[in-house]
Amino acid sequence: xxxxxxxxxxxxxxxxxxxxxxxxxxxxxxxxxxxxxxxxxxxxxxxxxxxxxxxxxxxxxxxxxxxxxxxxxxxxxxxxxxxxxxxxxxxxxxxxxxxxxxxxxxxxxxxxxxxxxxxxxxxxxxxxxxxxxxxxxxxxxxxxxxxxxxxxxxxxxxxxxxxxxxxxxxxxxxxxxxxxxxxxxxxxxxxxxxxxxxxxxxxxxxxxxxxxxxxxxxxxxxxxxxxxxxxxxxxxxxxxxxxxxxxxxxxxxxxxxxxxxxxxxxxxxxxxxxxxxxxxxxxxxxxxxxxxxxxxxxxxxxxxxxxxxxxxxxxxxxxxxxxxxxxxxxxxxxxxxxxxxxxxxxxxxxxxxxxxxxxxxxxxxxxxxxxxxxxxxxxxxxx
Ligand code: KG4
Ligand code: ZN
Numbered sequence: 001x002x003x004x005x006x007x008x009x010x011x012x013x014x015x016x017x018x019x020x021x022x023x024x025x026x027x028x029x030x031x032x033x034x035x036x037x038x039x040x041x042x043x044x045x046x047x048x049x050x051x052x053x054x055x056x057x058x059x060x061x062x063x064x065x066x067x068x069x070x071x072x073x074x075x076x077x078x079x080x081x082x083x084x085x086x087x088x089x090x091x092x093x094x095x096x097x098x099x100x101x102x103x104x105x106x107x108x109x110x111x112x113x114x115x116x117x118x119x120x121x122x123x124x125x126x127x128x129x130x131x132x133x134x135x136x137x138x139x140x141x142x143x144x145x146x147x148x149x150x151x152x153x154x155x156x157x158x159x160x161x162x163x164x165x166x167x168x169x170x171x172x173x174x175x176x177x178x179x180x181x182x183x184x185x186x187x188x189x190x191x192x193x194x195x196x197x198x199x200x201x202x203x204x205x206x207x208x209x210x211x212x213x214x215x216x217x218x219x220x221x222x223x224x225x226x227x228x229x230x231x232x233x234x235x236x237x238x239x240x241x242x243x244x245x246x247x248x249x250x251x252x253x254x255x256x257x258x259x260x261x262x263x264x265x266x267x268x269x270x271x272x273x274x275x276x277x278x279x280x281x282x283x284x285x286x287x288x289x290x291x292x293x294x295x296x297x298x299x300x301x302x303x304x305x306x307x308x309x310x311x312x313x314x315x316x317x318x319x320x321x322x323x324x325x326x327x328x329x330x331x332x333x334x335x336x337x338x339x340x341x342x343x344x345x346x347x348x349x350x351x352x353x354x355x356x357x358x359x360x361x362x363x364x365x366x367x368x369x370x371x372x373x374x375x376x377x378x379x380x381x382x383x
Contacts, residue, residue, distance in 0.1 A: 004077040004364060005069070008357025009062060011094030012086025012114045013145065014038075014045045016057035017353035018065035020076065024120070024361030025127035029068035030347070030354045033057045036189065041265075043182045051089035058097050065353070073105055080360030083111040083370075084380030085146065091376035110360035111370035114351075115382045116160070118142045118317040119153060121344040121355035135312035135340075139165075141302045143326075144318030144350075145174035145189070148235045148298070150305050151382060153315075158362045162382045166233035166305060173294060174320045176237035180244050180290055184253075184283055185261035186275065194287050195323050196272050197279060201288030208293035212243040233305040235297070244290055256280060291325055299329045306339055314341040322349040 003023050010017040019030040035053045039045050066072060081098035084091055095111075102109035119140045126134060138153045140162075150166035171179070174191055181190025186197070213236060248254065260278045267274050279287075298320075306314055316330055321343050334341040348355060363369075 001365075004361065005071060005075065006078050006080050006110070006357040006360050006364060007062070007065065007071070007076045008080045008112075008353040008355075008360060009058070009094045009098050010082045010114070010117070010351060010353040010356045011054040011058065011090050012082045012084070013090060013351060014050050014053075015351040016054045016061050016094075017351060017356075018058075018062040019352065019354035019357050020065055020069035020071055021124065021354050021357035021361070024358045025124060027124065027128065027354045028071070029065045030352060031061050031065045031068065032347075032352050033061050040188055043188045044178065045087070047087045047089055050087055051093055054090055054093035058093060062097075062101075073101070076107065078108045078110060078360065078364050079105075080110040080112050080357050080364075081370075082114045082117065082356055083374065084114065084377035086114055086376075086378060088376050088378040091378065095374075095376055108364065108367075108369045110363045110368065111374050112356045112359045112363075113380055113382050114356075115142050115147060115149065115151075116162070116359045117355035118144065119151070119162075119315060120359035121348040121352070122315045122317050122342050124354060124358035125344055125348060126342060134342075137309065137311045138313045138315060139302070139306050139309060139311040140315040140317060141298070141321075142318045143173050143298060143316065143320040145178060145191075146172050147318060148173045148237070149382075150233055150302065152309055152311070158365045159368070160362060164382065165231065165309065166235065166301070168235040168237060170236050170238040171241060173235070173237055173298060174318070176241050176294065177320065179241050180287075183241070183245060183248065183257075184287065185257040185264065186279075186287075187264055187270070191320055191323065193275060194291055195325070197275055197284055198288040198291040198325065200276065201281070201284030201286070203288040203292035205285035206247060206289035208240055208243055208289065210297075212239040213237065213293060213297045214239075231305075231308050233301045233308075235301060237294070240290065240293060244286065247286060251282065253282065256283070291323070295323070295325045295329050298326060299333055302330075303333055303337060303339075306334075307337065311339070314339050316341060316343050317349060319350045322346045
């Protein structure tokens with residue numbers, strides 16, 4: 001099989017990204033243009049602004065990915081683009097551009113599910129390291145700003161199939177990190193900030209009882225207990241966000257938060273020192289305790305799902321997989337179960353297009369190309 005160079009494009013949320021990947025196993029170039037500065041004043045992603053920024057960035061980002069790879073529009077073998085899930089208007093920018101390019105260049109176009117992309121980020125990097133020995137069945141926790149999903153993954157011939165065995169009932173884990181950071185006047189996106197600040201607080205200072213992060217059982221009374229193959233491992237993170245809010249109110253932290261919000265808004269790109277200067281020890285303790293509760297819940301439920309499904313391998317991927325405490329805890333506890341756990345490198349944990357080009361490769365081999373009339377699917381499921 002000769003090498004295949006796939007140009008991947010990703011525009012599902014607040015990153016405009018393009019990358020060239022060789023045969024699903026070697027990153028040749030990887031360009032990510034982040035819109036954080038655009039959305040920062042609003043404390044979250046503003047969908048219309050995201051679409052406009054994608055429109056501005058997509059052509060130069062793709063050009064740079066080709067130039068960095070020493071490739072041209074003509075020399076790549078295929079194009080790949082994220083079809084969903086994500087913000088509809090944002091997805092449409094990448095899809096329209098990819099369709100026009102594929103048409104003009106007469107190249108095949110592969111439509112990729114963003115969540116499958118996150119899973120393939122792990123595979124891509126393992127292959128790049130020379131590890132072709134991933135054992136099945138495989139369980140993947142995709143944990144990001146929009147998702148907290150557990151998938152059982154199987155490789156069938158060239159392609160992949162997935163079965164969802166758990167998801168969040170309300171907020172995604174990354175969303176909880178972002179909302180708590182916003183609530184505490186720490187800015188956006190919250191995950192990376194909380195990750196850094198948590199190291200300076202006492203994780204046992206505030207107790208978040210499991211009742212604040214549990215969900216109501218889906219079974220109604222009298223229904224039989226689900227068989228092992230049907231067991232579900234759902235998450236819920238809106239309760240812990242409310243618990244943080246209640247803590248802030250009962251401990252009268254609002255004035256301090258306002259002062260911090262104003263002070264940090266004056267700084268263009270706040271450094272860790274800037275955050276530490278403006279964050280009191282009570283807030284550091286709260287942040288550390290929040291992160292610990294999140295990590296314990298994510299790790300506990302995922303490892304319970306891994307045991308129940310008797311999987312051979314665990315993948316943890318998506319933006320929140322960049323979290324230091326989450327990685328360390330998964331590594332320690334999975335090792336105790338004798339379960340190999342793999343993460344993407346930090347740059348490949350958050351949104352990028354290398355993962356889209358990698359996920360497209362098996363579809364390219366199977367000649368599963370996008371239909372001419374395919375469109376964005378904001379709520380696209382992974383199967
Ligand atoms: O995968 P991603 O880039 O975009 C989505 O598909 O959502 O994930 C972004 C999310 C945000 O919620 C961000 O706060 C979170 O990932 N995140 C983190 C860290 N880095 C990014 N959460 C916790 N710790 C981090 N180090
Ligand atoms: Zn993502």
